[in-house]
Amino acid sequence: MTARSDQDSFPYPVARIGIIGGGQLGRMMVKAAKQLGCTCTVLDPTPNSPAGQVSGHQIVANYQDAAALRELAESCDLTTFDLENIDSAILAELSREGRPIFPHPDLLAVVQDKLRQKEVLAAAGIPVAAFRSMPEPDAALCAEFGYPLVQKARRGGYDGRGVAVLRGPEDFASHLPVSSLIERFVPAAKELAVMVARARDGDCRSYPAVEMRVCPAQNILDQLLAPARISGELAAAAEQLAIRTVQALDGVGIFGIEMFLTPENDLLVNEVAPRTHNSGHYTIEACVTDQFEQHLRAIAGLPLGATDLLCPAAMVNLLGAPGHHGRPVIKGLRAALAIPGVSVHIYGKAATHPYRKMGHVTVLDTDLEQARCKAEQVRELIEITGEDHP
Amino acid sequence: MTARSDQDSFPYPVARIGIIGGGQLGRMMVKAAKQLGCTCTVLDPTPNSPAGQVSGHQIVANYQDAAALRELAESCDLTTFDLENIDSAILAELSREGRPIFPHPDLLAVVQDKLRQKEVLAAAGIPVAAFRSMPEPDAALCAEFGYPLVQKARRGGYDGRGVAVLRGPEDFASHLPVSSLIERFVPAAKELAVMVARARDGDCRSYPAVEMRVCPAQNILDQLLAPARISGELAAAAEQLAIRTVQALDGVGIFGIEMFLTPENDLLVNEVAPRTHNSGHYTIEACVTDQFEQHLRAIAGLPLGATDLLCPAAMVNLLGAPGHHGRPVIKGLRAALAIPGVSVHIYGKAATHPYRKMGHVTVLDTDLEQARCKAEQVRELIEITGEDHP
Numbered sequence: 001m002t003a004r005s006d007q008d009s010f011p012y013p014v015a016r017i018g019i020i021g022g023g024q025l026g027r028m029m030v031k032a033a034k035q036l037g038c039t040c041t042v043l044d045p046t047p048n049s050p051a052g053q054v055s056g057h058q059i060v061a062n063y064q065d066a067a068a069l070r071e072l073a074e075s076c077d078l079t080t081f082d083l084e085n086i087d088s089a090i091l092a093e094l095s096r097e098g099r100p101i102f103p104h105p106d107l108l109a110v111v112q113d114k115l116r117q118k119e120v121l122a123a124a125g126i127p128v129a130a131f132r133s134m135p136e137p138d139a140a141l142c143a144e145f146g147y148p149l150v151q152k153a154r155r156g157g158y159d160g161r162g163v164a165v166l167r168g169p170e171d172f173a174s175h176l177p178v179s180s181l182i183e184r185f186v187p188a189a190k191e192l193a194v195m196v197a198r199a200r201d202g203d204c205r206s207y208p209a210v211e212m213r214v215c216p217a218q219n220i221l222d223q224l225l226a227p228a229r230i231s232g233e234l235a236a237a238a239e240q241l242a243i244r245t246v247q248a249l250d251g252v253g254i255f256g257i258e259m260f261l262t263p264e265n266d267l268l269v270n271e272v273a274p275r276t277h278n279s280g281h282y283t284i285e286a287c288v289t290d291q292f293e294q295h296l297r298a299i300a301g302l303p304l305g306a307t308d309l310l311c312p313a314a315m316v317n318l319l320g321a322p323g324h325h326g327r328p329v330i331k332g333l334r335a336a337l338a339i340p341g342v343s344v345h346i347y348g349k350a351a352t353h354p355y356r357k358m359g360h361v362t363v364l365d366t367d368l369e370q371a372r373c374k375a376e377q378v379r380e381l382i383e384i385t386g387e388d389h390p
Numbered sequence: 391m392t393a394r395s396d397q398d399s400f401p402y403p404v405a406r407i408g409i410i411g412g413g414q415l416g417r418m419m420v421k422a423a424k425q426l427g428c429t430c431t432v433l434d435p436t437p438n439s440p441a442g443q444v445s446g447h448q449i450v451a452n453y454q455d456a457a458a459l460r461e462l463a464e465s466c467d468l469t470t471f472d473l474e475n476i477d478s479a480i481l482a483e484l485s486r487e488g489r490p491i492f493p494h495p496d497l498l499a500v501v502q503d504k505l506r507q508k509e510v511l512a513a514a515g516i517p518v519a520a521f522r523s524m525p526e527p528d529a530a531l532c533a534e535f536g537y538p539l540v541q542k543a544r545r546g547g548y549d550g551r552g553v554a555v556l557r558g559p560e561d562f563a564s565h566l567p568v569s570s571l572i573e574r575f576v577p578a579a580k581e582l583a584v585m586v587a588r589a590r591d592g593d594c595r596s597y598p599a600v601e602m603r604v605c606p607a608q609n610i611l612d613q614l615l616a617p618a619r620i621s622g623e624l625a626a627a628a629e630q631l632a633i634r635t636v637q638a639l640d641g642v643g644i645f646g647i648e649m650f651l652t653p654e655n656d657l658l659v660n661e662v663a664p665r666t667h668n669s670g671h672y673t674i675e676a677c678v679t680d681q682f683e684q685h686l687r688a689i690a691g692l693p694l695g696a697t698d699l700l701c702p703a704a705m706v707n708l709l710g711a712p713g714h715h716g717r718p719v720i721k722g723l724r725a726a727l728a729i730p731g732v733s734v735h736i737y738g739k740a741a742t743h744p745y746r747k748m749g750h751v752t753v754l755d756t757d758l759e760q761a762r763c764k765a766e767q768v769r770e771l772i773e774i775t776g777e778d779h780p
Contacts, residue, residue, distance in 0.1 A: 005724070005725070007724075008721060008722055008723060008724040008725055009719055009720070009721045010719065010720045010721075010723055011717060011718070011719045011720075011777065012717060012718040012719070012720065012736070012738075012739075012740075013738075014720065014723065014736070027424075031421050031444075034417075034443065034444060034736075034738060035733075035734070035735050035736065036734060036736060037720060037723070037734070037736030037738070037749070039443075039738075048446075053424065053429075053446050054421075054424060054444050054446070056438075056443050056444070056446070285678075288675075288730070288731055288733075288754055289733070293733075297727060302723070302724055302727050303724060303727045303728035305727065305730075305732070305733075306730040306731055310700045310701050310754070311700050327401060327402060328401070328402040329399055329400065329401045329402070330399070330400045330401075330402065330404065330427060331398060331399045331400075332398055333398060333400055333404065333427070333692070334395070334397075334398040334692055334693060335395070335398055337687065337692050337693045337695065338693035340678070340695075340696040341678055341696055342695070343425075343679070343683075343695075344425070344426060344427070345425050346402070346404070346424075346425065346426060346427030348402075348403075348424060348427070348429075349402075350402075359427070364678055364700070387401065
């Protein structure tokens with residue numbers, strides 16, 4: 001039996017959590033934080049942001065506003081974030097002054113720069129696709145490196161922005177005109193993801209490897225299956241690789257590790273998200289401890305929770321319909337909720353736009369294939385249109 | 391495959407929900423409501439109530455304030471409640487004016503009066519303990535009815551208040567000096583509870599029968615086990631009885647039906663809670679659809695969700711320690727969270743007092759007995775004290 005130590009005493013609130021970013025990830029984090037006895041302040045430029053609607057307190061400012069970031073960090077016991085696009089230099093300064101910020105701003109700075117991220121992972125012996133720096137677009141370098149390749153902007157990419165697939169020299173014209181890296185195009189058999197939590201004391205736990213299907217046109221997560229339909233051996237290897245990745249970064253908090261499984265059954269780490277992740281939403285319904293609570297446990301110095309899968313799950317995102325803008329209209333909600341095992345999450349965004357993440361749906365079913373079919377049904381049924389549509 | 395009908399279109403928000411009562415039940419309901427794409431307004435006399443902390447909007451007023459109740463009902467699409475102690479006559483008036491209030495205020499009026507509640511159930515053929523009206527304390531009536539008996543105040547009882555167990559004539563001195571009913575004391579083998587949801591179209595679903603252990607001194611739920619350790623036949627009978635009870639009341643929403651299982655394996659309905667219930671908290675982690683989302687689906691005219699149990703669970707309440715008042719201090723949180731399967735819920739109440747419900751803990755374990763042991767450990771580990779303690 002675990003003993004209660006003298007340090008194990010928390011006047012309410014257990015911690016005041018500052019969250020940079022007020023989107024859906026912050027929204028779900030606020031819910032978990034309040035359940036654990038924490039209070040939250042959200043920093044986001046949009047008044048009444050999805051997270052601000054539940055936090056009770058929001059600082060309306062952008063993610064590069066030094067004074068606002070300072071106000072947040074100084075008024076909270078712990079600061080964290082739900083997106084990468086933050087001025088990490090300001091956070092590093094606040095951290096040097098002794099403000100607890102997790103994950104550490106130095107890690108954020110590494111991850112923000114996709115070239116440095118790859119360099120650090122490669123140096124730590126983490127298998128990644130071959131890559132090279134391309135400070136400015138360079139047809140000769142691409143030709144020498146060899147097609148097909150993927151060009152990735154060093155900074156600012158998110159949900160498919162900042163990535164170009166160049167299949168041959170004839171595609172070079174569609175390159176991104178920014179400082180970037182080029183990477184071997186991996187013809188993946190599957191795209192996998194593993195959520196990993198690492199505590200302040202180094203305790204590290206992975207969630208089950210899951211399978212992602214990414215929408216090719218928008219490069220947004222389209223469908224997720226938990227667990228991945230791969231052998232137990234491969235799943236264990238993916239989970240170990242994800243843990244090694246987070247350890248290599250000395251990460252504290254939760255991380256989403258995206259990987260490719262090649263046709264030769266090799267695993268290559270593609271990208272690291274230093275935060276809760278779309279591929280971990282299924283943990284809310286399907287796992288003993290969800291990714292949001294797990295992140296808070298990790299950064300607050302509390303013990304990590306169990307990551308066991310209670311039930312197979314499929315998840316689909318609810319994206320704004322093409323051509324639609326304005327106040328969202330949710331069509332097919334009633335029909336979707338009639339399917340057993342369906343949990344609908346609406347993010348409370350005041351306006352939709354094409355492919356905007358407006359919500360997601362998780363489907364539990366003891367049979368994964370059934371869960372997958374139901375998730376497909378839900379995708380057919382639910383449509384998020386906008387009132388401003390002509 | 392379910393079809394999408396023309397009526398299946400919801401401009402955001404899906405519904406504006408008014409919740410009378412801002413305690414922990416309202417708090418958890420707000421979370422579920424926002425997930426479903428609803429917005430919430432809470433009515434509660436305590437500023438920054440547990441539910442008000444997450445709703446974003448609270449009307450600070452008491453539950454008998456006619457103008458405030460009207461303001462709530464008129465500014466929301468649907469009004470509901472997380473407690474019974476409301477002026478049901480005002481709600482009935484608002485309902486007659488066409489404001490949708492669920493469960494119906496007439497049902498609330500019946501349940502509020504424990505004598506009428508018993509009369510209605512008995513008239514519908516629901517098995518209940520023998521009872522008699524006792525408009526004022528009457529030793530002769532008690533003697534004629536026979537001891538041991540339970541005296542229950544007709545109005546205002548909650549969490550053990552308003553109940554007196556009179557074991558013999560010598561106990562009559564400790565009677566409650568109010569209009570009441572007297573009831574046969576049932577030497578229960580077990581106390582059971584079943585949550586039942588009933589939709590506006592009459593669709594009715596029960597959750598698994600669960601087992602309650604009630605703290606004798608305070609008469610507050612002490613420990614809950616899901617599922618109840620009874621035969622499948624008895625569990626099915628309890629679930630059917632709970633469904634019949636809600637049908638007898640023509641209830642819409644979720645209901646907690648408390649029952650006695652007698653040593654002769656008879657089931658007697660003890661009390662009906664016309665709302666989410668402490669015995670249903672385990673559904674958040676352990677069931678496909680939790681009681682809060684289920685209530686919202688029922689009252690909003692959406693299809694009910696699956697009530698399957700994903701994993702056995704035990705729950706304990708976190709009560710304020712005797713003798714303690716003021717700002718809560720949570721001791722043993724870290725140790726409790728180190729136990730696998732533990733989910734801690736802190737309600738965000740600004741002050742503790744003896745036996746106040748400050749939070750609860752649900753423990754999942756594939757083995758119910760293990761879950762029970764872990765829940766006992768948690769109870770030993772966590773203590774909610776107060777800073778004003780001498």
